[in-house]
Amino acid sequence: MRTLVHLSDLHFGRVDPALLDPLRNLVREIAPDVVVISGDLTQRAKSEEFEAARAYLDTLPGPQIVVPGNHDISLYNVFRRFVQPLDRYKRYITDDLDPVYIDDEIAVLGVNTARSLTVKDGRLNKEQVEKIRATLADLDPRITRVVVTHHPFDLPPGAEESDLVDRANMAMEAFSEVGVDLLMAGHLHTSHAANTSARYKISEYAALVVQAGTATSTRGRGEVNSFNVIRIDADRIEVDRMGWDTVHSQFQLLHTEKFLRSGNVWTEAVDGMMAAGI
Structure with a gap:
């Protein structure tokens, strides 16, 4: 079994500082095999925000798979937006925009979807997509x-179709050919x-998609601050959603969702199926 901690949309520059220490301590306690951060480390791609994000990431366990989000590209500085869109991200966070972690049980591939033109x-x-195909094929x-x-x-219910990543259909066809099991994202x-x-x-393919809320931002959009703990076996995945408890000032387990694989199709499992090992 492998355990992933899935953080997203940290938004340094608009964080709730009360969440930082409890989050760090819990992630360390979980001791994941990989920490995944799916973008928007900053609010406005400012140097001081990237510095704060970098300092915080340094306190979390590794290895880490980190990808940028649209907020990690400067919004108002036209030169930086179009000429050096991810220059600060690469300087402070990582210059690897397509990071990879592979061991004998999991392969985790980060892919940059942030673009300066939108x-x-x-x-x-x-x-x-071809790089993903080549990495996973063998x-x-x-x-x-x-x-x-x-x-x-x-997308969750009520989200706008425009929030989907562009060229998703093209990518999904390739993912079906190389058996991508799990798609992790944030943004919403x-x-x-x-x-x-x-x-x-x-035909005969359905991946599992897991989206994280915002772990630390004050921009919760009606949902409490949260992150995911994902436990992966060859044919089973469990997703624990951890949410912020304002009364006790800690993250606690809100609920667990369980999924099983049959061939290249992942489906949600009911407790009876899991207990029977189906």
């Missing part, structure tokens, strides 16, 4: 394949877990 939308290009089929982006491949400050079968009609 205010908040994101996209994948063919080169990125791996042992028992390895669980995970792709991390900021912009999501699926809303938690969500489901499979892709309703949105993408691909």
Whole structure:
């Protein structure tokens, strides 16, 4: 089994400082195999915000798979936005925009979907998709394949279709060919877990999508600050949603969602199925 901690939308520059120490302490206690941060580390891509984000990441365990979000590109500085869109991100966080972690049970691939030509939308290009295909194609089929982006491949109820990552259909066809199991994202400050079968009609294939809310931002959009703990076995994934308890000033388990794989199709499991090992 492998354990991932999934943080997203930290938004340094607009964080609630009361959450930082409890979050750090709990992540250390969980002792994950990988910490995943799916974008928007800053609010306005300022140097001081990146410095604060970098300092905080340094207090969390590793390895870490980190990708940028649209807020990590300068909004108002036109030169930085279009000429050096991720210069500060690469200086303070990492110059690897497509980070990879692979061991004998999981492969976690980060992919940059942030683009300077849009205010908040994101996209994948063919080169990125082909890189994912090449990285995963020859791996042992028992390895669980995970792709991390900021912009999501699926949406919770009530979200706008424009929030989907652009060229998602192209990417999903490639993902089906190399058996991508899990798609992790953020962006909407809303938690969500489901499979892709309703949105993408691909024969005998349905990946699991897991979206994290905002771990530390004051911009909660109606949901408490939260993050995910994802436990991965070859044919089972459990997603624990941890939410902020304002009364006790700590993150606590809100609920757990369980999913099973049959072939290349992930579906939500009921407790009886899990107990029977189905």
